[in-house]
Amino acid sequence: MSIPTIDLRKAEDPFYCTQSQENIRHALIEVGFLYLSNHGIDEAVIQDLVAILPTLFALPDKAKESVALVQSPHFLGYSKFGAEITARVQDQREQFEIANDLPDKRRLDPALPLYTMLQGPNQWLKTNAIPRYRDMVESYITAMQDLALRFVRVVAEALGLPAASLFSFTGPGDRLKLVHYKPSPEATFDAPSQGVGPHKDSSGWMTFLLQASDPTIKGLQVLSKDGAWLDVPPIPGTLVVNMGQAFEVVTNGVCKATTHRVLLPPGEYDRYSVPFFQGVRPDLTKQDLKTLWEHFDRKRWNTRESEEGRRIDSPFLRRKYETWGEAQLRTKVRSHRDVGKRHYAEVFEKYIGDD
Ligand SMILES: O=C(O)CCC(=O)C(=O)O
Numbered sequence: 001m002s003i004p005t006i007d008l009r010k011a012e013d014p015f016y017c018t019q020s021q022e023n024i025r026h027a028l029i030e031v032g033f034l035y036l037s038n039h040g041i042d043e044a045v046i047q048d049l050v051a052i053l054p055t056l057f058a059l060p061d062k063a064k065e066s067v068a069l070v071q072s073p074h075f076l077g078y079s080k081f082g083a084e085i086t087a088r089v090q091d092q093r094e095q096f097e098i099a100n101d102l103p104d105k106r107r108l109d110p111a112l113p114l115y116t117m118l119q120g121p122n123q124w125l126k127t128n129a130i131p132r133y134r135d136m137v138e139s140y141i142t143a144m145q146d147l148a149l150r151f152v153r154v155v156a157e158a159l160g161l162p163a164a165s166l167f168s169f170t171g172p173g174d175r176l177k178l179v180h181y182k183p184s185p186e187a188t189f190d191a192p193s194q195g196v197g198p199h200k201d202s203s204g205w206m207t208f209l210l211q212a213s214d215p216t217i218k219g220l221q222v223l224s225k226d227g228a229w230l231d232v233p234p235i236p237g238t239l240v241v242n243m244g245q246a247f248e249v250v251t252n253g254v255c256k257a258t259t260h261r262v263l264l265p266p267g268e269y270d271r272y273s274v275p276f277f278q279g280v281r282p283d284l285t286k287q288d289l290k291t292l293w294e295h296f297d298r299k300r301w302n303t304r305e306s307e308e309g310r311r312i313d314s315p316f317l318r319r320k321y322e323t324w325g326e327a328q329l330r331t332k333v334r335s336h337r338d339v340g341k342r343h344y345a346e347v348f349e350k351y352i353g354d355d
């Protein structure tokens, strides 16, 4: 099976939309990943960001650590190489996590639910090494926000829903990551390094990923419905799109959240990527997320998932959390325990113990 390409301009054009809708449905239900071409993002906005990544990650550790993630109750900032563990193995990557700058509402009103604290301001690097760093990142986020809404509109139609029907699930907490991978010297072709282990995106509604290195640098893979890992090599001019866990819940499992990973074959190279995670409204309850279930049940689309994909943790579906925000907070605390310990002491033990 190959990864389909969806031409967004065509998908929005009534003349082509029937064929596009079929292709989108196939991509979402049968594959999990798609390439988005003709997305209309200003090439300069993308190229500006791509061009600064090597300089950004080459900054001295002290500069990067000045915006360390552990300082932020909003899980926004820098995580150093090897700080993350996915599927019990250390990931070979470092990253900056950035959001659309929002006020920290819970600081002003402690009666708000604890998960409200996931939102708040960014930590911005104070460096002259990259002039206009903040501007470039913010322009990219704005472009992605617009694109994500356009895409969700064509997705709704492809799934037989009114064009605006998926908007009510999207929320204020959009996030961007700037990621740098490097294989460990021990990597071999038989045992490549784990860039990031097998996972489903937990924070987003849809993820829009820019593979920001030379097209010869591969690594991204998707788990097929038959349980085989397929390469998703970079294709210049496209973004890769996949679905997050909330989307799987809303479609009652018709569109499974995409299981994916990054493997790093041996070599002297750097891989950069920029995923944008479209936010999900944190106050959504189980009831809210079930409002379209009847529609999806009626369609009787054939849906299946490999055994390995089914084993990926889906806390909202399988556990007792009442709101999306709380399930999200649990996931964040579990994957960044130092942040959890420092800023969420009151729930730390509860979330860590909840396997
Ligand atoms: O770097 C990539 O290509 C994928 C990154 C990813 O899956 C993630 O950070 O969630």
Ligand SMILES: [Fe+2]
Binding pocket: 199, 200, 201, 260
């Ligand atoms: Fe991911």
